[in-house]
Amino acid sequence: xxxxxxxxxxxxxxxxxxxxxxxxxxxxxxxxxxxxxxxxxxxxxxxxxxxxxxxxxxxxxxxxxxxxxxxxxxxxxxxxxxxxxxxxxxxxxxxxxxxxxxxxxxxxxxxxxx
Amino acid sequence: xxxxxxxxxxxxxxxxxxxxxxxxxxxxxxxxxxxxxxxxxxxxxxxxxxxxxxxxxxxxxxxxxxxxxxxxxxxxxxxxxxxxxxxxxxxxxxxxxxxxxxxxxxxxxxxxxxxx
Numbered sequence: 104x105x106x107x108x109x110x111x112x113x114x115x116x117x118x119x120x121x122x123x124x125x126x127x128x129x130x131x132x133x134x135x136x137x138x139x140x141x142x143x144x145x146x147x148x149x150x151x152x153x154x155x156x157x158x159x160x161x162x163x164x165x166x167x168x169x170x171x172x173x174x175x176x177x178x179x180x181x182x183x184x185x186x187x188x189x190x191x192x193x194x195x196x197x198x199x200x201x202x203x204x205x206x207x208x209x210x211x212x213x214x215x216x217x
Numbered sequence: 218x219x220x221x222x223x224x225x226x227x228x229x230x231x232x233x234x235x236x237x238x239x240x241x242x243x244x245x246x247x248x249x250x251x252x253x254x255x256x257x258x259x260x261x262x263x264x265x266x267x268x269x270x271x272x273x274x275x276x277x278x279x280x281x282x283x284x285x286x287x288x289x290x291x292x293x294x295x296x297x298x299x300x301x302x303x304x305x306x307x308x309x310x311x312x313x314x315x316x317x318x319x320x321x322x323x324x325x326x327x328x329x330x331x332x333x
Contacts, residue, residue: 134319136319136320136321138321138323143226143325144325145221145223145308145323145324145325145326146308146321146323147323148320148321151318151319151320161320191260193262195262195321197319199319203250203267203269203312204319205252205264205267206264206319206321207264208254208261208262210260210261211260211261
C-alpha cells in the first residue's frame with residue numbers, strides 16, 4: 104500500500120543546531136507540503152513543492168528550507184533551530200494542485216528545541 | 218485572503234448526544250473546496266469529507282453529516298449519537314479552485330471530548 108512516512112518521529116535538539124526532518128511518499132504524487140501544528144493555530148503551511156526542483160514558501164517559511172531532488176522526498180531543514188520552532192510537523196502529499204484533491208498526511212514529527 | 222474559523226475551541230458531550238462542530242470560511246474564489254479532517258489522540262490526520270462550492274447538497278455518512286450553506290459561508294459537521302471513539306480534534310480546511318495551488322488553509326481546530 105502507498106504511504107507517506109516521516110522520520111524521526113520525535114526529536115530533541117538544541118538552539119542553533121541545524122535539523123533536517125525527512126518525508127517520503129510512495130503515492131507518486133507530484134505535490135508535497137510541510138505544515139506545522141501549534142495549539143490555537145491549527146496547521147500552517149511552511150513550504151510546498153509541485154514537482155522535482157520546484158519549491159515555494161508558505162505562510163510561515165522563515166527559518167525553514169526545503170529541496171526536492173526526486174518525486175518521493177521533501178526534506179525540511181531548520182537552518183538554526185529556535186525555541187519558537189518547537190512544534191509538531193506534518194508532511195502531506197496530493198495528486199494534483201487543483202483544489203479538489205485531498206491531501207494525505209504523514210504521522211508527524213514532534214520537535215523540541217531546548 | 219482566505220480564512221477558516223472554528224469558533225468552538227473545545228466541546229464536551231456525553232455519549233449518545235448529538236454534537237455540531239461549526240466552520241465558517243472566507244474566500245473570494247468562486248470555485249473552492251472545503252474539507253474536514255479528524256485527528257484522534259494518536260495524532261494522525263484522517264480525511265473525512267470534501268465538498269466543492271457548486272454542490273450545496275448535505276451529505277450523510279453513517280452517524281456523520283455535513284451541512285454546507287454558501288449563504289452563510291458555513292460548512293458544519295454533525296455527529297449523531299456520539300461515541301467515545303469520536304473524541305478527537307476536528308479541523309475544517311479550505312482550498313481555492315481558481316488559484317489552483319492545492320494549499321490547504323486550516324481552521325484552529327475543535328477538540329471534541331465524548332464522555333462515557
